[in-house]
Amino acid sequence: GAGVSQSPSNKVTEKGKDVELRCDPISGHTALYWYRQSLGQGLEFLIYFQGNSAPDKSGLPSDRFSAERTGGSVSTLTIQRTQQEDSAVYLCASSLVPGGEQFFGPGTRLTVL
């Protein structure tokens, strides 16, 4: 079946602009995660959605970052007033149950000029 998809695959923006990144999880997966991966670095947790529970936002680096998940499916990560240090690959993952195997999307490469 279809895996996790993300769009756009690449995004180039100017400093100060807002960007929206989209994630379509695997159908039926209740948990959805966002990570950030800077060049050559590890996976930095950003936010975690589980069903109808309040999201775990403990990884968001600043109040410029926000995310929502509508209808328990598609999620959007929004970065306001982008800065150059926001440049990274943003990865989304989903799992069938919380704490289960996470399946990653291909990522969105964000470049802030």
Place this chain on the structure above:
Amino acid sequence: GENVEQHPSTLSVQEGDSAVIKCTYSDSASNYFPWYKQELGKRPQLIIDIRSNVGEKKDQRIAVTLNKTAKHFSLHITETQPEDSAVYFCAANYGGSQGNLIFGKGTKLSVKP
């Protein structure tokens, strides 16, 4: 906060040799320990995982061992092949069985033919 330490950061082996990557974690409630492989430019993919009720798990050339008392777990790859070259990430859940994953910073494995 919760933390996962991973060593070494880079590892170079000759084809046919074994490779070992080690991780330690801090949350005594962690009970799920997956390992992900990320090839250059691709998304992370699960290669093996272990839960806290067992001490070792094998899958062909890959094995993972877990020592809950010492809070460390290791990935063992035997008879390495050039296609094993990638970045490997360990992870541990935190906050219980439904918790999110914290990832180590990764190990870049190079297998020389």
